[in-house]
Amino acid sequence: MSAQQLEEIARRACADAGIAADAMVAIKVAENAIFRVPEQRLVVRIARAGQADAARRELEIAAWLQSHNVAAVQPLGSRSDFAVFDSRPVTLWRELPPHRNGTEREIGGALRKLHSLPVPAFLSNVEPFVRLEQRIDGASSLTESDRRWLRERVSELRAAWKELPSGKPWSPIHGDAWEGNVVTTDAGVTTFLDLERASVGPPEWDLVSTAIKHSSFGWISADRYADFCGAYGDDVATWAGFTLLRDIRELRMTSMAAQAAGTNPKHASQAQHRVDCLRDRAGSRPWSGWEPIA
Template sequence: MSQSGQRANASEVLNRAAKLSNIDAEGAVTIRDGSHAIFELPNGIVARIGKPHSYRTAERELRISQWLNRNGIATVEAVNSIPQPTLVDERPVTWWTLIPDHRPSTPAELGRMLRRLHTLTPPTDFALPPYAPFDGVREPVESATTITEADRSWLLAQYARLRQRYDELDEPSQPCVMHGDAWQGNLVVPPSGEPTVLDLDKVSVGRREWDLIQIAVDHTDFHRITDDEYQGFVDAYGGYDVTHWPGYRVLADIQEFRWVAFALGRSNKRQSAATEAEHRIACLRGLVPKPWTWRAL
């Protein structure tokens, strides 16, 4: 299916869901066309279209939003006047209040939010799943049609190596509530100045280090943030620097493998994603020196 076909399919789901929920979707604008399709609608509403058969995940996102807001962590809020989720062709659609004119958080703002999040006691009225870092990672490698068999073989062997290295890590003494996709774009700052958490589908229970890895890798492997910005993140989190943790490289390698798998998952339908996936694989295989430059998809 072409990229335009993907968009048309998501738009069709949106229009049907909007009709079922009596929402005006005329002139909807695509915000993101990733693992979820996200649209901005009139009247300050954002529609988030989940993957097929992810109704329970969408339900949990709604409950997580309410729970985090009750516990003092500002989080994107659902539109309470609409029964949710709306189901169309096994795809759940959730409706959220638009956060206008926001900017990505600074590293320090992200560090402060994560410090608070990681101290929360998990909810008792619903269960958070354990974080599963390898979910959905192998399949894109196996199904990609744009890579060489040599690259596929290397990636599958690397996947096996990473699973073994991960299994050899000591169990965390205190698993905590974690966001699961903690980067500056998922904590946004509106004109009110209060950083607000987005993208709740991966909120789970697991190692706190997972929530510290993305920005640490941005610093060590990509140089996307400066030394001072990274130190600001560490200080705001409470002084714990995950790059000094003995398991850092294991989690960092897994995170980068996940980013490669994401590109591969889109490579069969988008030439730009195929080109980017090829570059990312070359980086992992040591053919491109660090710091790396990877393009967003």
């Protein structure tokens, strides 16, 4: 679906809610599209077709977090916060006040609070391999050798997941706790965004996202990682299951880049670099050259 078609869906969702949306700004147009309506302090999220239940669940999760005094993005509160247009689920959210990406210390503290909450009945278990095979199959820039290796790697890690070493009790987790999804407002409130992957799972799944920024990619210093561990109260890298979760995270990041390269050739070199790292063609960790896929 084109960016113009997605914007038209966003406008229809606003009209359905009785909201004027003359000025609309695209924030992200990818698998999920996000638009901002500045004059209404509104954000419109458009999910993939077939994700209606997941989109409704995000609204439910946001309300549940608010009830437990955990700061998170909030539904707009209109008559039509959820709707489906042309098979695409659409949700309406309040725009956050001015904010920045969370620091490692802030993310660690926010995750510690989230992981301490009781498990709600409506949250399903984490699915660490969701859509991996589809992304690999859709990655047309890959050689057949690399594609076959990635498929085999998914199978290996899926089998290892069934034998995940014991660790912290499973709890509510964010599921995608990068700094762009955990932000701090100018008022100092650290807030969770993008609740699509929220689920029940090992708390370590959230912690690995920051750990590999240091150990796999060298994106943050040892001191910044120590700030994260101090705020959370533990270092996931010392846990017996760390290597497995690290490898799954790296594979997810690689498959995402490979899928993006299938539709946009400018990402092909980044996707290939990530595959080369996983296949031991680019030296040992921490690897250089891993860059965001915009």
